[in-house]
Amino acid sequence: MAGQPESVVTDPAAADGPLVVRAAAGDAGAFRVLVERHERRIVALLHRLCGCPEQALDLAQETFLSAHRHLGSFRHESRFSTWLHAIAVNHARAAGRRRRPTASLQMVAADGRPLIAEPAVDLPPVSAGLEREELARRIATALDRLDARYREVVVLADMQDASYEEIAETLDIPVGTVRSRLHRGRTELRALLSTP
Amino acid sequence: MTNPSDPTTHPPLDADDPRISEWIDGRLAAAEAAEVERAVREAPALTRLVADLRALKEAARLVPVVSPPEGFVDRVLGAVVSGGGAAARATDAESDRVVEREWRAVEAERIAEERAEAEADVAQEVTPVRQPVGGADSRGAWPWLAVGAALAAGLLVTVVLNRRDDTPREIAQVAAQPEPERFAADRSVAGAVSPPGAPAARPPAQDPGPEMEQALQLRQDQSEDAKALPAELDGLAAPKPAAAAGLEAPQDRPAVVTVESWTEFDRLLEAHGIEAKPLADREQGTPADPSGDWTLELTGQPAAIGAFLAAAGEGRVARRRAAAGEQADKAEEAAANREAVAKSAARQRDEETVGGGRWAAGRVLIRLVIPREPNPEPEPEASRE
Numbered sequence: 001m002a003g004q005p006e007s008v009v010t011d012p013a014a015a016d017g018p019l020v021v022r023a024a025a026g027d028a029g030a031f032r033v034l035v036e037r038h039e040r041r042i043v044a045l046l047h048r049l050c051g052c053p054e055q056a057l058d059l060a061q062e063t064f065l066s067a068h069r070h071l072g073s074f075r076h077e078s079r080f081s082t083w084l085h086a087i088a089v090n091h092a093r094a095a096g097r098r099r100r101p102t103a104s105l106q107m108v109a110a111d112g113r114p115l116i117a118e119p120a121v122d123l124p125p126v127s128a129g130l131e132r133e134e135l136a137r138r139i140a141t142a143l144d145r146l147d148a149r150y151r152e153v154v155v156l157a158d159m160q161d162a163s164y165e166e167i168a169e170t171l172d173i174p175v176g177t178v179r180s181r182l183h184r185g186r187t188e189l190r191a192l193l194s195t196p
Numbered sequence: 197m198t199n200p201s202d203p204t205t206h207p208p209l210d211a212d213d214p215r216i217s218e219w220i221d222g223r224l225a226a227a228e229a230a231e232v233e234r235a236v237r238e239a240p241a242l243t244r245l246v247a248d249l250r251a252l253k254e255a256a257r258l259v260p261v262v263s264p265p266e267g268f269v270d271r272v273l274g275a276v277v278s279g280g281g282a283a284a285r286a287t288d289a290e291s292d293r294v295v296e297r298e299w300r301a302v303e304a305e306r307i308a309e310e311r312a313e314a315e316a317d318v319a320q321e322v323t324p325v326r327q328p329v330g331g332a333d334s335r336g337a338w339p340w341l342a343v344g345a346a347l348a349a350g351l352l353v354t355v356v357l358n359r360r361d362d363t364p365r366e367i368a369q370v371a372a373q374p375e376p377e378r379f380a381a382d383r384s385v386a387g388a389v390s391p392p393g394a395p396a397a398r399p400p401a402q403d404p405g406p407e408m409e410q411a412l413q414l415r416q417d418q419s420e421d422a423k424a425l426p427a428e429l430d431g432l433a434a435p436k437p438a439a440a441a442g443l444e445a446p447q448d449r450p451a452v453v454t455v456e457s458w459t460e461f462d463r464l465l466e467a468h469g470i471e472a473k474p475l476a477d478r479e480q481g482t483p484a485d486p487s488g489d490w491t492l493e494l495t496g497q498p499a500a501i502g503a504f505l506a507a508a509g510e511g512r513v514a515r516r517r518a519a520a521g522e523q524a525d526k527a528e529e530a531a532a533n534r535e536a537v538a539k540s541a542a543r544q545r546d547e548e549t550v551g552g553g554r555w556a557a558g559r560v561l562i563r564l565v566i567p568r569e570p571n572p573e574p575e576p577e578a579s580r581e
Contacts, residue, residue: 136258
């Protein structure tokens with residue numbers, strides 16, 4: 001199950017342009033190639049975002065269907081993979097609305113500013129004494145408790161190896177927001193991992 | 197450690213500083229990376245934070261994920277061919293619509309939050325830069341400056357074009373309208389309270405010969421009575437008809453009549469064929485001042501004037517003026533009075549026209565003028581012949 005990180009920026013993605021044009025023109029073979037190129041990354045992304053393998057597969061299918069329906073609106077101003085990731089994130093968000101709301105760990109200060117949860121006790125470093133497999137499992141669990149805004153950025157940056165700029169384009173937010181959200185997401189994830 | 201008193205040093209790095217993650221990701225420039233590295237090395241808490249975040253980043257790559265099963269591509273393409281799996285989603289159509297509405301609402305909220313967050317980030321990151329003089333901002337202000345200047349110019353032109361200039365109008369009125377006609381116009385404005393001196397009071401054309409002879413005769417007959425008058429009444433040369441008993445207002449001497457009704461006063465003037473000419477008196481006010489006294493110059497036959505004053509009633513000598521030099525001053529005073537009356541009449545007309553004001557009843561000083569006998573008309577050539 002554990003796989004190598006899937007990068008948004010891949011060499012095959014650079015050659016997606018002609019395939020997108022052909023697929024938009026009704027070439028099913030071209031669309032098949034596109035699906036084959038991106039299915040692993042999209043499924044992995046959705047699995048990390050929603051936490052459920054079955055739902056991730058369904059959402060991946062919906063993602064490709066949506067992409068097929070809107071191929072004509074793709075303006076080739078960004079990578080096809082980035083556009084596909086954006087569709088997948090939107091489907092994950094929509095699915096997250098359907099799910100039972102989960103408790104948020106986010107703490108809010110009196111002025112409404114979100115606070116970063118700090119460890120209540122002096123924790124040992126998360127890397128000490130933990131097997132990497134165990135740590136990865138705990139991270140997956142903690143991700144589900146992380147605020148969706150931070151989870152998306154952390155998943156795209158640390159699990160999908162997307163650059164800050166690609167994340168900003170995928171989520172349609174400024175790069176500065178990506179910076180702040182990524183650091184805040186990481187520190188919150190650290191706090192979640194330190195919580196028994 | 198950084199020295200707070202040294203402006204070249206940066207403040208201590210906070211655990212919330214996004215540069216820590218950027219440094220971990222290798223996105224900082226060399227100088228900034230060295231600064232963060234030094235701050236992290238000098239702060240044990242930051243050192244441990246960085247170690248944890250590095251471990252998290254490495255471990256995140258190992259988070260298990262599901263792989264697409266065999267035939268996933270065929271499943272997707274089959275859904276595409278079948279119309280996007282519409283049949284499979286039909287049962288959830290209603291639920292999807294509800295979710296869609298909810299999603300849109302939450303999405304709008306999320307966008308607002310992200311916008312606020314982005315603005316906060318920008319406010320935190322962007323250092324104010326001094327705009328050069330005449331830069332883009334000043335160029336952007338040009339349209340507004342042009343609009344403001346155009347409005348100011350238009351306002352100035354409007355004020356200049358609509359500026360009230362009374363002097364030329366008064367001059368034009370004086371030149372165009374003799375005093376009686378002007379007061380005739382005032383009558384139409386003043387309504388029931390007509391100003392004196394209307395054309396209706398102009399005496400009818402008649403031969404004053406018999407009346408003048410009668411007046412001279414009366415003057416001679418009453419010379420004894422005149423001597424018996426008090427000293428203050430000396431010089432009164434006007435005849436004293438029996439109808440005006442008790443009235444001592446001879447020619448060129450002011451008499452006082454208290455006017456209760458200008459309409460009645462006007463009617464009396466007309467009935468006796470007397471022409472009333474208003475004169476302004478600087479000491480007693482002008483027609484523009486309703487509370488002041490009027491000075492009228494009545495022109496008519498002595499008998500008619502006497503009858504008029506008697507009919508007007510309450511007439512008595514108000515003051516007497518020195519006989520010496522009176523005629524010499526008369527022309528100059530009349531000219532000054534005409535000018536004052538013209539201006540006052542114009543102002544009065546404006547005030548009454550605009551404000552609907554009315555002249556109040558008041559006291560009238562009357563200066564009597566006995567017209568000279570008209571020159572005998574030249575006989576026609578035929579009659580002389």
